[in-house]
Every structure is written in C-alpha cells, then in structure tokens.
Amino acid sequence: MTFAASEPGDHDPVPSDVLATGELxxxxxxxxxxxxxxVCEATLDDVTVRCVYKPIRGEQPLWDFPDGTLAGREVASYLVSEALGWSVIPRTILRDGPYGPGMVQRWVPTPESVGDRGxxxxxxxxxxPDRVPDGWFRILQAYDGEGEEVTLIHADDPRLQRVAVLDVLLNNADRKGGHALEGTDGSVYGVDHGICLHAENKLRTVLWGWAGQRIGGDLLVDIESFEVALRGDLADRLAEYVTSGxxxxxxxxxxxxxxxxxxxQPTTNRPIPWPAF
Structure with a gap:
C-alpha cells in the first residue's frame, strides 16, 4: 500500500480522485x-491519503454567517487560492463521508508532526519579550496563565505574507496562529477557512506585521489575473458555495x-481572533 500523507498540495503526484472518491x-x-x-484516511486502489473531514451536520450555527455552510466556504476559499495560482490552501473538496456530506481537505504534515521541530x-x-528574534514582527503584548509577560510574534517570511494577502481577499474572520502551517515540503499553508468571504469587513488575523506596507509586484500580477478570472466562470463556481453578494x-x-x-490596518475593536491559536 502506498501512503501519500507526506506530500501535501496540488503539485504532488498523488491522483486527485483518491481524495474525491477514496473510502474514508x-x-x-x-x-x-x-x-x-x-482525521481520516482516503484509500483508493492501494493509495492512501491522510485528510481532514468536517461533516456539515457537525457545524455549529453562526448568527453572523447565516448563509450556506462552513464547508462550502472552505471550498470557495480553496478555489480563490487556486485561481490566484498560490496553492496556499491544501486541496479541498465537498463530498459525502461516513457522517454525510462535508469538507474534505488534504492533511498537511509539519515538522512538529514528524518529530523534527526541535x-x-x-x-x-x-x-x-526579550527573546523575540531579529526581524520578526511583534503583534501583541500579553500575560500568560502564570502572569508572565509574553509576546505574540510572527516571521517576516514571504511565504507567510502570501497567506496574509490571501486573508485580505478572503476577508478571513479567523486567522489563528495554528491555522498557518509550514509543511515538510517547505511550503506554507493556510487551513480552517469556514468563516471567510462575508460581504462585511470581518478581517481578524494574527498576521498584522505587514499592515501599512505595500504589496509586492509579483503578488499584484497574480491578483490582476485573479480579477480577470472573476469576470468569467470563477464567479459562477464561487456562487455555488457563497451568496452572489x-x-x-x-x-x-x-x-x-x-x-x-x-x-x-486594523479597523475593528477585535482585530485578532480569540484564542489567538
């Protein structure tokens, strides 16, 4: 049996139909x-892929996201990431599973999950506060449960910055620290996009380090192409999961x-999700 859990992203050689039609x-x-x-395994023709399955029947209703499903918003967010050409979000689909229809997403192995984080x-x-690495962004000063002062930080890393730009487009209301993952393949992925794409400004994120900075030209080229795609079939595909508005x-x-x-820049009185991880 072949295991593919160590190769996240759509650039890997594993057939995509394993995730779509494999037995969960x-x-x-x-x-x-x-x-x-x-946490599941999808298996088809002796190929097994680790994945996350979120059945729609297990979703908690949210008064401020009354339309559609969280699973549908995750799929729509994935479509946006792919249309940008960024592959920030692991392959995400809507399919049936042991507990009914739900979101299924390829698992992202991280150094911590395989024991070499150090x-x-x-x-x-x-x-x-006195151990913040040079060049890292300080986002928030706080106290831990024992009353010790701590600092919420994130790296000034172009892979992570791309996640932050995607969050602006998605209007991500819940970018926690644990939702940005460095894969063992060297890429940085974002997961958990169930409360994205609202029409009202709801951006809540821990990735405020680049606030007020200009976006690089390479990212803008991709955004320009994405804007063109939104004039075509992409808008219709997204409308299957979120409202036309x-x-x-x-x-x-x-x-x-x-x-x-x-x-x-942060414009709301709650710019960081809680908990932050």
Whole structure:
C-alpha cells in the first residue's frame, strides 16, 4: 500500500480522485476544534491519503454567517487560492463521508508532526519579550496563565505574507496562529477557512506585521489575473458555495487592493481572533 500523507498540495503526484472518491476511514477527532473535525484516511486502489473531514451536520450555527455552510466556504476559499495560482490552501473538496456530506481537505504534515521541530519557533508563535528574534514582527503584548509577560510574534517570511494577502481577499474572520502551517515540503499553508468571504469587513488575523506596507509586484500580477478570472466562470463556481453578494464583495476587495496595493490596518475593536491559536 502506498501512503501519500507526506506530500501535501496540488503539485504532488498523488491522483486527485483518491481524495474525491477514496473510502474514508476515521482515525480520530480533533477535540480542540469548535466544529466536528475528523482525521481520516482516503484509500483508493492501494493509495492512501491522510485528510481532514468536517461533516456539515457537525457545524455549529453562526448568527453572523447565516448563509450556506462552513464547508462550502472552505471550498470557495480553496478555489480563490487556486485561481490566484498560490496553492496556499491544501486541496479541498465537498463530498459525502461516513457522517454525510462535508469538507474534505488534504492533511498537511509539519515538522512538529514528524518529530523534527526541535527548539525552533513556529512561523507564528509566543515567546518572552526579550527573546523575540531579529526581524520578526511583534503583534501583541500579553500575560500568560502564570502572569508572565509574553509576546505574540510572527516571521517576516514571504511565504507567510502570501497567506496574509490571501486573508485580505478572503476577508478571513479567523486567522489563528495554528491555522498557518509550514509543511515538510517547505511550503506554507493556510487551513480552517469556514468563516471567510462575508460581504462585511470581518478581517481578524494574527498576521498584522505587514499592515501599512505595500504589496509586492509579483503578488499584484497574480491578483490582476485573479480579477480577470472573476469576470468569467470563477464567479459562477464561487456562487455555488457563497451568496452572489459575497462574490461581488470579493470582486470589490480585489479591485480595491489593485487600486491601493497596501496591506490594511486594523479597523475593528477585535482585530485578532480569540484564542489567538
């Protein structure tokens, strides 16, 4: 039997139909998640892929996201990432599973999950104020449960910055530190996009380090191509998962970012999700 769990992303050689039609076997549940989140294996023709399965029946209703499903928003967010050509979000589909229809997403192996993280910091982390590495962004000063002062930080890393720009386009209301993963393949991925793409400004993120900075030209080239794609079939595909008003809001955010290519500053009284991880 061939295992493909160590090769995340759509650039890997594993046939995509394994995730779409392979038999799902539940291995366990991520108990810290607010909605039902199951770790599974999808198996087809002796090829097995590790994945995350979030059945729609396990979603908690949200008063401010009354339309569609969280699973559908995850798929729509993946389509946006792919249309940009960034592959920030692991392959994500909507399919049937052991507990009914739900979101299925390829698992991202990380150095920590395979035991070679050592003492290095994650791309988003917490440390004492006097141990912040040179060049890292300080996002928030706080106290831990024992009353010790700590600092929420993140790396000034172009791979992570691309995640931050994607969040602006997606209007991500829940970019926690644990939702930005450095894969064992060297890429940085974003996961957990169930509360994205609202028409109203709901951007909440730990990735505020680039606030007020101009967006690089290479990213803008991709955003320009994405804006063109939104005039075509992509808008219809997104409308299968979110409202037409939310698709239009995405189009406006894209145009605004092209007109003024600067990362936004926090504008709400709750710019960081809680908990932050």
């Amino acid at each position: 076997t539940v291995l366990g549940r991520i108990v810290s998640a607010s909605n039902a989140t199951l 003492e290095r910091l994650d791309l988003v982390d917490i440390c004492p 939310e698709v239009e809001a995405l189009r406006m955010r894209t145009r605004d970012l092209l007109t003024n290519p600067v990362m936004p």
